[in-house]
Amino acid sequence: MSLATLHASTVGELRLRQVLDGHLVVVRGGLHQLVPGSTFHRAALASVTSAVSPQAAGRLAERGLEHLHHVAGAEQVRAVRDELDRRLRPAAQRLLLRFAAALPPQGRRLYVSDHLGVRIMPPQAAVRGREEELRPYTGFLLPNEAHTDSWFNTAVNSVNLWMAVSRVRQDNGLTFWPEAYRRPLRHDGVRLLPDQPVGDPVEVELEPGDLLVFAGDHLHATRPNTGPETRWVITKRLCVGPPRYHPRATGWTPYLDPRLLDTPLQPLASLRSALTLGRIRQLAREYHQLWSRLRH
Numbered sequence: 001m002s003l004a005t006l007h008a009s010t011v012g013e014l015r016l017r018q019v020l021d022g023h024l025v026v027v028r029g030g031l032h033q034l035v036p037g038s039t040f041h042r043a044a045l046a047s048v049t050s051a052v053s054p055q056a057a058g059r060l061a062e063r064g065l066e067h068l069h070h071v072a073g074a075e076q077v078r079a080v081r082d083e084l085d086r087r088l089r090p091a092a093q094r095l096l097l098r099f100a101a102a103l104p105p106q107g108r109r110l111y112v113s114d115h116l117g118v119r120i121m122p123p124q125a126a127v128r129g130r131e132e133e134l135r136p137y138t139g140f141l142l143p144n145e146a147h148t149d150s151w152f153n154t155a156v157n158s159v160n161l162w163m164a165v166s167r168v169r170q171d172n173g174l175t176f177w178p179e180a181y182r183r184p185l186r187h188d189g190v191r192l193l194p195d196q197p198v199g200d201p202v203e204v205e206l207e208p209g210d211l212l213v214f215a216g217d218h219l220h221a222t223r224p225n226t227g228p229e230t231r232w233v234i235t236k237r238l239c240v241g242p243p244r245y246h247p248r249a250t251g252w253t254p255y256l257d258p259r260l261l262d263t264p265l266q267p268l269a270s271l272r273s274a275l276t277l278g279r280i281r282q283l284a285r286e287y288h289q290l291w292s293r294l295r296h
């Protein structure tokens with residue numbers, strides 16, 4: 001399979017309009033610009049220390065995070081993931097706000113999501129036989145199948161920051177189908193239905209610290225890890241202009257107006273995404289679920 005064409009940019013020159021037009025953009029070393037020192041790498045090692053052992057963390061400090069599956073079993077990898085999620089949440093939100101503030105004027109207001117994805121993908125062999133118990137971690141420890149994010153709860157004008165904490169190789173990264181971008185795709189709410197023209201898939205490779213910036217509505221999937229290394233990626237999301245939601249989304253998630261965060265008006269930060277059809281449809285879904293539970 002061939003490698004995706006990545007458009008290199010700096011944060012200061014990044015045009016999210018082009019990302020929403022379908023460009024796959026890479027900011028080389030962007031993570032190091034946005035967080036001091038190697039905050040994410042250190043948080044990763046600290047999570048291994050507390051979820052596995054100091055010795056395991058010491059080995060990874062020497063040999064690289066990519067060796068996690070050599071020092072931790074599937075259960076411990078899950079514990080590392082959960083611990084890193086807990087440790088990184090505030091720092092990752094600060095990073096997203098710093099990223100938004102460092103962009104050139106975009107002509108649209110930006111809204112930030114609380115979403116945090118800590119995605120640790122060990123080689124397939126390291127999780128074989130554990131698929132059922134790890135099912136809730138699909139996309140976080142086990143591969144996600146081809147999807148666009150707005151099928152779930154994300155806005156259609158949402159942009160993903162997919163940040164490489166370890167090396168990302170072609171055999172453990174992401175797969176995109178660039179020609180399918182913005183095509184009407186038939187799906188069952190989770191999975192792409194078969195027999196649709198989606199064009200040729202492409203894959204990505206990144207160095208630790210690189211940021212991949214892509215529209216959440218690109219058709220994308222986890223590249224099942226057939227390689228020898230564990231890959232570590234952190235994801236955050238922001239919206240370009242007021243959030244708009246897919247009419248048949250299965251959920252809804254708010255995006256916050258960064259100008260109101262850390263002010264007395266903070267409770268109103270999610271108001272813009274609450275005043276949407278997507279929110280009304282979500283309330284209707286919740287009402288139906290409650291009603292059918294009461295009836296049975």
Ligand SMILES: O=C(O)CCC(=O)C(=O)O
Binds near residue numbers: 139174220222
């Ligand atoms: O990292 C992965 O394998 C899945 C990522 C993804 O689907 C996303 O960031 O929306």
Ligand SMILES: [Fe+2]
Binds near residue numbers: 147148149220
């Ligand atoms: Fe996704």
